[in-house]
Amino acid sequence: MIRELVLTVAGKGLHECTEEIARVVCDSGVEDGLCTVFVRHTSASLLIQENADPSARRDLEAWFERLVPPGDRLYTHTLEGPDDMPAHIKAALTAVSLSVPVVGGRLGLGTWQGVYLWEHRDHPGHRQLLVHIGP
Amino acid sequence: MIRELVLTVAGKGLHECTEEIARVVCDSGVEDGLCTVFVRHTSASLLIQENADPSARRDLEAWFERLVPPGDRLYTHTLEGPDDMPAHIKAALTAVSLSVPVVGGRLGLGTWQGVYLWEHRDHPGHRQLLVHIGP
């Protein structure tokens, strides 16, 4: 089963989507299988990270922002704005697809794991995910 | 269904292989399922990135080259040449496997997404991919 999810993002940052994906797993009726999430963009990516203390996610974003700053003189691909090339690089450093086993009808995430869409562009918008549930 | 793809690479850089993978999907006859690509090497990796403006890919390669330069004094594993250790690190920073849902008999890639084999060694050669198409 494949379901498309369209997420509304307010701009750059980590947007939790664990519940939206869990709902697809639930709807599929699959008891034991594999859930694969795929992001259909090159300037947003996927991340599984700590869902408890928000300071961990803030530090993560700040660290990546420092490693891949906008306005780097190395960039020649600047037509789409100063946040475009850093977005492609951050997407390359993280994941375009993630697979989580489905155990007893539920995502087999660890206690402290949440699934996030990482928007790397500044402006708000919509992002498409494909969620595949297999046997 | 599993198919082996052997790609000929001219040396370091991003080599698009979207069409080769799309052909395996087509041959499989699978309408809705999951396509997983796996690279059988530790100094080449996989990337889904912008397939339009080549300057985005050039900047991506240049950024990674600056982050992981050859000849870093930290390296002790130098027997196989100055491009070997950077290759392992770049491979660790990117993906060894990627999964893309198959929707209506086609790869569910976004409009601007292409699949690339990222060769991290300098010399030309052959690289093996395994493509798995599941239900």
Added chain:
Amino acid sequence: MIRELVLTVAGKGLHECTEEIARVVCDSGVEDGLCTVFVRHTSASLLIQENADPSARRDLEAWFERLVPPGDRLYTHTLEGPDDMPAHIKAALTAVSLSVPVVGGRLGLGTWQGVYLWEHRDHPGHRQLLVHIGP
């Protein structure tokens, strides 16, 4: 089929688990399919890397340690110790899930590929993996 693996780790570093995963593949009886490994933690991750010369793995660990040092003044999430935030960042830079095709009843790894759990925290402990074998 899904199997949980619990690995005992002595502390920070790469812990090979290729054999444990190969045993699950063997037990599954699947001839051709896909093996997906998922780590249920946010401060440990998965890596496929060179299984021959240990100096390659040592350099890899040293390079990541230099890129993401403990005690960075950027971190505000420090309650769980100086190795906690670097652990989350290193996990984000590497993989939470990996998929390897199963070919003829065996993992389709390349000759020099081993599967590693990368423990990013200093202290010893146990880590849970989920291994899914699909058709």
